Amino acid sequence: MTPLKSTSVTIRQVADAAGVHFSTVSRALNPATRRLVKPQLAKKVQEAAHRLGYHANAAASSLRTGRSKVVGVIVPDLGSMLFPPILEGIDAEFQKSGYMTIIGHTANDDQQQRRILAGLSERQVDGLIIATATLDEPVTGSLLNGRVPVVLINRTDSTGRTPAVLHDDLKGIHLAFEHLVALGHTNIAHLAGPSVLSTGSLRLRGFRLAHQEMLAGAKLGPVVEAKSFSVEAGKVACLSLLKRNKRVTAIVAANDLLAIGCYEALSELGLKCPDEISVTGYNNTAFSGLVRPALTTVNLRLRDMGIEAARMLAGLMSGNAGNADVVLRPSLVVRGSTAPAPTR
Amino acid sequence: MTPLKSTSVTIRQVADAAGVHFSTVSRALNPATRRLVKPQLAKKVQEAAHRLGYHANAAASSLRTGRSKVVGVIVPDLGSMLFPPILEGIDAEFQKSGYMTIIGHTANDDQQQRRILAGLSERQVDGLIIATATLDEPVTGSLLNGRVPVVLINRTDSTGRTPAVLHDDLKGIHLAFEHLVALGHTNIAHLAGPSVLSTGSLRLRGFRLAHQEMLAGAKLGPVVEAKSFSVEAGKVACLSLLKRNKRVTAIVAANDLLAIGCYEALSELGLKCPDEISVTGYNNTAFSGLVRPALTTVNLRLRDMGIEAARMLAGLMSGNAGNADVVLRPSLVVRGSTAPAPTR
């Protein structure tokens, strides 16, 4: 009773053009059912479809099948330069299976995250990749009533119940620490990330373990926790760290932005990096080779993380169990921000 | 005949729970039609909906209304740090009207772009924001048969027929040039971007105009075109530029990545920036304050560009004409990469 848009060509028009019933067209056009139709006819239908410029109406097929061929991706923000490579990986992988992604930015705002989830839920996303997990709030439960498979990426929550694609943060910090120890540092501090994030908390643990293992005699180096993973918070934390710990010769920062914050703090205090104090970052984000001194940092396989998450989600969506995480191996990129410990 | 997912609650169940007809539920739940229903009943319906955890099935309503509440955004890549703020702006603005965005990365690949357009088209996007326009290939024509409104962002094509949100590139280059002239430079070169992009081509034109206007006596400074907007291409182009033009004391680069390429070239040639050669960038991307020397660059209102594009598209989707572009005003951010011309 309400013809809104007769603008686009439908399956029926293709059927007419090809002289077959429209359900034959449906079968011929869907790769999964094509084998049910005589090859000859199938070809004719495809030609007609092409000629008329037909392309499927996803809304209709979603409604019918209950699957949208869209997945949601939730990130805390895009500006940190951590997510672009991840998103490219996700997209690249999903393209193979015809999925597209809707990206939601939460800006670390819970309210916002709820709105985004609601929007994704209405749009019947077939799956969800979430990069905003926190330790204090388990992610699974409420989420879309468990209707939709979820994979966590980069961070995990405290339950560990939701399958995740992560890096081995203990290992990553170990690499950085080891590098500093090899350079002769014995007074190494940690500029930690927020402890409510698994990344922040694990890297701190990694620091403790590494210290214990490699600097067994010495007492644990000083640790200060930044309020957030940002340059500004890193600067503030680093200043307070150095004010109270004059003998520190190296700082292991929990991420690149915090490391840049260290640069700013050092320059404000008139300390030279790396001559007086070495700094390591984490993530190897795009700018880390461009800053001066170029940042020695832990490299993460960000794009691969996206690819793995997409694969894992694809698995879940097709019924896999999802009781294994993927843990990628980080590596160390040595650049100019680390140098031998100054002899005093 | 095929009950696939009775998992989610529908309008009918809400109707039963509230003791009304399902079409009343539809009206009560849709803000646009809510005024058609007695407030009391509307409330009851909303409560029932909430209680049952109802939320709309977008596929069904898309199918019915012909509108998906999804827009597509096409970007050349995410890694350049230019697009994250733009995307955030777009999302922030669209959130107000309940739209979500599907982002497609083309990686500057035409084939890929076509695939993305097809995917977006199937998904019945209500509009399109395109950041991949080139001068040599008009964007409008073929695009989704003109079924869907399009706005261009950051770059435009040669026809100028599609409404666009841009910055005044002539003005931006003028600012940079003016700054250099004020510092006493008279031998200013331009490291141009690809001439097939409107940004590359307009900034070159801006350079010529500024030169003509401010350095009327002197002959036009040397110009070299980089193969792409990338650090590597910038380095290559800058090396060739300086090899042939020993007297250059300042370089206006067409974007920040090219400027970083200049840094690398200069350091390879043993030239000091800014003491011997000043460099200006363009875009004020996130890293430009972090590199050393910190980059003097032209600041673009990237987030605002996203917001404006979203507004413009919203206008087009609701039937506006769209015969005006939005042109934002750039500004100059002076940092450490520019200094007075060396006296010889």
Added chain:
DNA sequence: CTGTTAGCGCTTTCAG
């Protein structure tokens, strides 16, 4: 103001 009804375009069972 509310109920009735038709149908958006597609997939999939069921018959032939």
Added chain:
DNA sequence: CTGAAAGCGCTAACAG
């Protein structure tokens, strides 16, 4: 192998 028919959940005439 192909045609017929039903219906996914919703909106929007239309009739009361």
